[in-house]
Amino acid sequence: MRNKWIVSIDDYRKASRKQLPKMISDYLEGGALDETTMRANEDRFDALMLRQRSMVDLRGLNTSTTVLGHSLAMPLMVAPMGMLTIFHPGSDPAVARAAVRAGSIFIHSAWAGCSLEEVAKVAPDNLWAQIAFWKDPAETASYISRARAVGVETLVVAGDVGSSSKRERDLHHGLSMPPRPPVADYFNAATRPSWLWRWLTGRKMTYGNYQINGRPLRMDEMNNWMASNKNPGANWEDFARLRSEWKGNLVIKGIMDAEDAARAVEEGADGIFVSNHGGRQFDSQPATIDVLPSIVDAVGGRAEIYLDGGIRRGHDIVKAVALGAKAALAGRPFAYALATGGEPAVDRVFGILQEEFKGAMGFVGKSSVADLDSSIFAGQAQSAPTESVLI
Template sequence: MKTITCIDDLRDLHRRRTPRAFFDYCDRGSYAEETLNANRRDLKALTLRQRVMVDVGNRSTETTILGVRRALPFGLAPVGLTGMQYGDGEILAAKAAEAANIPFTLSTMSICSIEDVAAATTVPFWFQLYVMRDRSFAESLMARAHAAKCSALVLTLDLQVQGQRHNDIKNGMTVPPRVTFKNVFDVATKPAWALSVLRGKRKTFGNLEGVKGMSAATSLAAWISTQFDPTLNWDDVAWIRRIWPGKLILKGVLDVEDARKAADTGADAIVVSNHGGRQLDGAPSAISMLPPIAQAVGEQVEVMFDSGIRSGQDVVRAIALGAKFCLIGRAFNYGLGAGGQAGVEKAISIIARELDVTMALTGRRTITEIDRTALMG
């Protein structure tokens, strides 16, 4: 890890060390990947404003989100199949986040279960919920998350139906991997990955054991098409708000009107996100929608941001445009696939260091000092 200097280095190492199906699952987007590419293009187009002769000798990257003091203004986003990037991946990522004093978010579609992660950590983590057609199962997931002392529920709004990801189909991605000549050869050339997964606690979706139809479904896309509920609406959000006793975060807001509705639900925070370019292709980049959404909701809810962050400079850009906090998904998974927990720790430290340096060179000593004037124009 000593020669790794940026997230792109971790991505390259992840690609070499992980079977193609799982790397592509993490790395690629839906359809023609227009929105995936727009996320990065529009972030990089934001020019930072260099300032000089400002006393920045006493800087702090600490911030408060959902009432909790954190060391950094970003956390680990919910990502499905993390335990297939590296064995026990969710546990390792949660431990890395705990060590850094940032939040970790466990996906409903994780390999390790809620209980697995809770048993391996000492601080509360966040749990991301997908609402199934069987509302009683969704309710049971919330009960399990509460019993595990999860401090926040992240309700994903933008996956009522799944956008097609061409590479998942072409790679024949299944969980666990289906035995074919092509993937056996691929796995044979990734011995460290294979050993880590073999040693892992689980080989399929840990939160979904006992769900009707799950035992016979290895294709994630096929299972989602039968289990996820396309009728999900704002009444369901109100139902969840009544049931869930902790902090509620609504993830997947990309429209000003939707942002106002989300703020009116009693949620504590919203995440401006397009699912990392993995859902509606042709949608605007998340960063382009952040300023009008932040302006529309004001102080009514805390505004978070994800989709496209690869550096500390990107974190500064998002905060400058109205985000209070950011979530990183692909970046930490690149680290995980590259080197397990040490790789996640490296990803966090890279972005943290870039954030600190960028603050200094833009003349900012605290996160609260980062505003629109940190950007040109």
């Protein structure tokens, strides 16, 4: 779907609501409990003002950078997202192909609706794999072996899923596994015929990273599988053990505290992924941009730092990099696009953010990503402001 009136991420957000049943759009847009953290992720970016500079020679402006030695066209990657299949049958491979064309990296979720092997076929050199420490060590070891077999060089450890989340939008819609929506949601789904047709005729919705008896795990089997494999005991010893066994790059996701960031570096992390799960796991915690400066200080240049949560504009990426992130990641923007218009729309989201990022770099008078620092903020801000912008 290429609509000339869609020119921003928010336009894709609104358009996706017209394509998806309400229970699915609420799943995409919702967060934990009162959704305070989810809103703060965006609001806190908006609270940071930038200095406009004039008469700067920008003929050599270059948006490229590197992460762990891999070249990026701009400091933006795709955050891991589970169950993309429910938005569009193109699912993970569609987003991954778009990431390749955009010169980005796709991080495949441990909770994806299709297998790591399928994505590796379309993005062999632009793929990181997220892993979880399951209760049965053999499950974790098997997945790591699969990642190694398809050439993955960077693992992303899920460090922010130890406790269960409560998303009340989903509970209102009966989105358990298997889903048990109220009658009203069936009628609402019937008003989205294109989504319904894709759901009936397209890719089957499976928990495709894992298998039972040689076939992908069905959605109605997910609850039992998760109940028996969830590991509340996962800890730093598991991370250290993985570090001793994995010879590639190791990133830990879900770091929101300077003490944890320092510990991660001590345990051998190559990358620190500042993330609050987009506000979907734990409510009433800070926005990621607010904790970024303290984590940068704690890491002290010993590992790369990445950030997600609230990235909706190109200037958000500029702000994140200026405060010390090597790159920013986005999730929902790509899901909005996938739901709205499939793979071509995902291409367009990359293009929108690239154009906005380049424009913002020009306005703050910086011609290279390496030059982005705290001097770009109005008032020479050294960190995100501390006063609350929420009511």
